[in-house]
Amino acid sequence: MQKLSSSTNYKIKEILKLKEKHVRLERQQFLVEGQHLVLEALKKGIVLTILGTELALQHNVVQKHLHTVDEVYEISANVAQKLSDVVTSQHIFAVCSMKEQKIDYEHNILLLDQLQDPGNLGTLIRSAASFDFKTIIGSANAVSFYNDKVLRATQGNFFQVNLINEYLIKTINDLKQAGYVILGTNLHQNSKKLEKVRFNDKDKYALIIGNEAKGISFELLDMIDININVEMDDQVESLNAAIAGSIIMHKIYVDNA
Amino acid sequence: MQKLSSSTNYKIKEILKLKEKHVRLERQQFLVEGQHLVLEALKKGIVLTILGTELALQHNVVQKHLHTVDEVYEISANVAQKLSDVVTSQHIFAVCSMKEQKIDYEHNILLLDQLQDPGNLGTLIRSAASFDFKTIIGSANAVSFYNDKVLRATQGNFFQVNLINEYLIKTINDLKQAGYVILGTNLHQNSKKLEKVRFNDKDKYALIIGNEAKGISFELLDMIDININVEMDDQVESLNAAIAGSIIMHKIYVDNA
Missing domain, CATH: 3.40.1280.10 (SPOUT methyltransferase, trefoil knot domain)
Structure with missing residues (x-):
């Protein structure tokens, strides 16, 4: 697994751009943060990339889904803080694809x-x-x-x-x-x-x-x-x-x- | 009316401290912003100080209450921006006293x-x-x-x-x-x-x-x-x-x- 410990790394810089709306729309991708949302995204099968600190990646519920994802990166706490939008980050992130969603006409x-x-x-x-x-x-x-x-x-x-x-x-x-x-x-x-x-x-x-x-x-x-x-x-x-x-x-x- | 055009002015620095909870509690005062809240505070009779730009102070609904307030300061747009917590400020502020409030046992x-x-x-x-x-x-x-x-x-x-x-x-x-x-x-x-x-x-x-x-x-x-x-x-x-x-x-x- 590749380790990314600098927030000036090209991959990280590209992911940080997802904080801008026009980039999300262009790439049809978005970033989620935290165990709960990352897990839900994994279950939906829309995760392209997972990034987490060593500890966060070992978290049980996330770990058993990691094999379903093409790209998994271990990041430093420093990089995690850069990616995070919250004060107490769980240090786990997923880049997700905006799958085209359809109207549920039953509800x-x-x-x-x-x-x-x-x-x-x-x-x-x-x-x-x-x-x-x-x-x-x-x-x-x-x-x-x-x-x-x-x-x-x-x-x-x-x-x-x-x-x-x-x-x-x-x-x-x-x-x-x-x-x-x-x-x-x-x-x-x-x-x-x-x-x-x-x-x-x-x-x-x-x-x-x-x-x-x-x-x-x-x-x-x-x-x-x-x-x-x-x-x-x-x-x-x-x-x-x-x-x-x-x-x-x-x-x-x-x-x- | 005194004009305050620098945010390093003593009065402004003292008012800016009201953004901190412990200062509000110590002084039993708080700061409100915007025509609507300032007007409501004026009606409640709890306003100690009004600060506004020349234009904001001329606003009809506020102006007719100004005589009820001891301290009114005209401030520069620059100072208003410093006091403001919002992007599009209405440039009008009131320092209010936390009047002791009582339980309404009828409701x-x-x-x-x-x-x-x-x-x-x-x-x-x-x-x-x-x-x-x-x-x-x-x-x-x-x-x-x-x-x-x-x-x-x-x-x-x-x-x-x-x-x-x-x-x-x-x-x-x-x-x-x-x-x-x-x-x-x-x-x-x-x-x-x-x-x-x-x-x-x-x-x-x-x-x-x-x-x-x-x-x-x-x-x-x-x-x-x-x-x-x-x-x-x-x-x-x-x-x-x-x-x-x-x-x-x-x-x-x-x-x-």
Whole structure:
């Protein structure tokens, strides 16, 4: 196994470039960090390269998968710190390929319209996995799924959901054709209180979450079939996008249980 | 009005120290930033000092309150950038006094047991304000309410909730005496599905949210009256703390509406 102990090494420098969005898109690769995410990536069979300190590579759960990976590098703690985005790194990393992901038409779907905050996105991925939404489709201008803050906020649930970027008008038209009921929150029109909406397991639902500041784009508002109002005190302007989305997904999950 | 154009000015250096938790606690002061939060602080009557660029101080909503403040300084854009924690600063700041806050015994209460993530705390403050929880009590070792990331995540709803730090065992005993029903999520014991719990407006509730990694402290678990299970797919280990807390608060809000 090759050892890489300098962060000026060509291989390391190339991997560090994956911290930039345009490089990730060009190469169709992204970097994950930590035992949990590396293991999930290994199980998905999308790992191209593993990098870890001697100790980290000996970790049981990771070690038994190492033979499935073409490139494994032992790195120094110094290099690990350079690659890491966190204070207490577990010193294990995987370069993964962005496999093309497909919509799961058997389950409910989350649509993210220009969502900007990586923490919100990561939390929504975790909630979607928790409430049986198996696909998330982000508009082209939403925050990148492969941002390190997003990955961390998913708390290891990143690989449980299909993640796709697509134009939402086209997507919503396709989903309507496929029989999906489109849900959204539009504060400017008549809406139905969440408590009063009965979701059922005969219908499939696609829920649109809008941008944190501007809400759902004008051109998507007319495509909403059920305009939902999450009950709240009107002294507060709005709920956090991840909170509102998760409350609605939870209600759908409970109604269909 | 005195103009401060250097960030090495004594006054500015003293204010910059408020970014450190121990200084905030020593002085019982904290710094807020942005038109919205500064205005809310002015309305609360807790502002000791206002600092803003010439343009920011002329802003209508702020200007009409300036006469209520003893110290107003005009600062240069350079100093504003030094004080700011955000990329696009609105160049207006207020030094506020931490007025002692009291429990509102007429409303439901949120208890934060060693919550660590400032984003979660800010989001929970925003949700508490939205769902009529008027008091939040954090354990002594929880993340500081006055952290700049917390303040930002509240999206201007920081001043709508009473914020208190207290020992939770003592607090919970007091709340039980005052007739509060203590709610929590303990994954290791028998629990009741959230959907099956009927909250009513005759009871008052205090909801404990545990630490992101460890959950609710061992010594508090026995004090829980209703152990709530937020329904979710068991392939995911847990929900984000702010999400779980907000889903429960929303249900209580809806049941009591």
